[in-house]
Amino acid sequence: MDPLHARYPFLAAARESVREADIGLVAVVAGDERHPAVERGVERVRRALVDGTVRSDPDDERRWATRAELLSYPVARVLVSLVDAPGAVEKYASAEADTAYERFTDDFENPDDGLKSTADTAVSLRALLAEFDLSGAVRETVSGDGYRIAVGRYLALSSNLDGERWTLATRQLADGTVKVSETELRELLREAVRQRVAAGLPTDVPDEIRAGLTDEVAELQETFSEIDVSQDIDVLAPDCFPPCVASLVERAQDGENLDDHAEFALVAFLTSANADTDELLALCGVDSDTRATALRYRANRVGDESGAQYAPPSCETMAAYDECPVADEEDPTTDGRCETVSHPLSYYEDALDAAESAGD
Ligand code: SF4
Structure with missing residues (x-):
């Protein structure tokens, strides 16, 4: 399995590699011992909903194998569909997107720091644009001070982003394209990731998979009940x-x-x-x-x-x-x-x- 797919499990090629490996979720969740992908899937959801990231716990000495890391993504999608926590899907999708954003920003800025392992697992801007079918819709400006993106794609990606700066009225619009800075293009890519992760969630979970994850869902519910935040605080002091x-x-x-x-x-x-x-x-x-x-x-x-x-x-x-x-x-x-x-x-x-x- 490709380590790049473990870092970016929402990529179409990552999904394909899981499909080709022919590893059914039922087999992953049904074993007597908890599969590492389930363990990591639980962590993925817990960290997403509690800490806003899906990176593994920095204090956990375990290092997840590529296979467990990649398979934890479909497991996490199932888990987040089963837990009963307010805004769970939205928070999960945002945490996946935030983590991907940190990783691809790092990849773009340090595409190859001399380590072969880094070169093998880094994604390029060109590849990410192609992944979201944006290659023909985004081009660098002639002066190299940013990018121009087709207005339709811009609207589809920016409509959910907060802030006046994303409204068309504040943008330079020319030839059906909108000018964005390099940072803003990355923010739009983060939104593309969020939309892809959120698509199809919550998912219908077959009974045999639901039954295999009963303990994990209970464990996650317990975590959230422990951090029940008072909604009564209305003073900033x-x-x-x-x-x-x-x-x-x-x-x-x-x-x-x-x-x-x-x-x-x-x-x-x-x-x-x-x-x-x-x-x-x-x-x-x-x-x-x-x-x-x-x-x-x-x-x-x-x-x-x-x-x-x-x-x-x-x-x-x-x-x-x-x-x-x-x-x-x-x-x-x-x-x-x-x-x-x-x-x-x-x-x-x-x-x-x-x-x-x-x-x-
Ligand atoms: S509330 Fe007090 S004990 Fe709790 S984390 Fe903050 S400083 Fe530490």
Whole structure:
């Protein structure tokens, strides 16, 4: 199996290689021992719905074989169709698209860093455009300062993207094409991935596959019930933030480029704490257009249209990511309230209650 397909399992060629290998999902889910593809499929969905990425857990020492990684994608599609969590399909498709975006951006910028393994698994812009039938619809501008994309394809890919900058009125339109920057073309490709992943979900799951995944679905449901986020928080009060969030805010304000899980934790917390996108950008001291664009996208994806939003990570997950100052082994922060909670949002709710009582 091709490692490229394991990195980009939504590619038509990846689906074909699974079909050619003639590995039925029934066989994968039915064994007495849990198949690695099922294990990874569970992780894929859990990470998508909890952390906004489908990358494997950075603290997990296991390395997934190409076969397990590739097969985990159809398993994850089945699982996300079976779990009962608000906005599960949308969050899952967005997390697959976000992860693909990170990977293909890296591939475009470092197509061959001298490692044969990298060259074998990298995708090119040309290949990705062909994958989404965009080769004839996208061309580089003569001056090389961006691309022009056929207006029909532009509209199909941008209609779901937030922000005035995507409206046609703000675009240079000429000869039936719309000008986009290189970054914007990548964002449109991310949307193409999201649309493809979301297509056909939730899927009808045959009874024998459903029966084989009963434990896995229950495991996922349990994870989500543990992170049931209060929908009652309607006050944004930075003074009441827990130490982990205060530290992330401070680092963002200092201009640090937070890595993915830290940025996700911060944005998910602030969105849950009722910050709108402008408040979020102000709190994080964002002053560059590129950062603002990335954070806006993240914020819009974290809080979805239905109000069903990503829960920020629990204290346990924050500690696993080395983002909990209280759990810092070398220089731990002491905070009495942290000892009584298992989730940063619980901390925030308690602190808000205490502040309100003190003000009575
Ligand atoms: S214990 Fe929880 S709330 Fe407190 S700093 Fe750590 S992650 Fe944040």
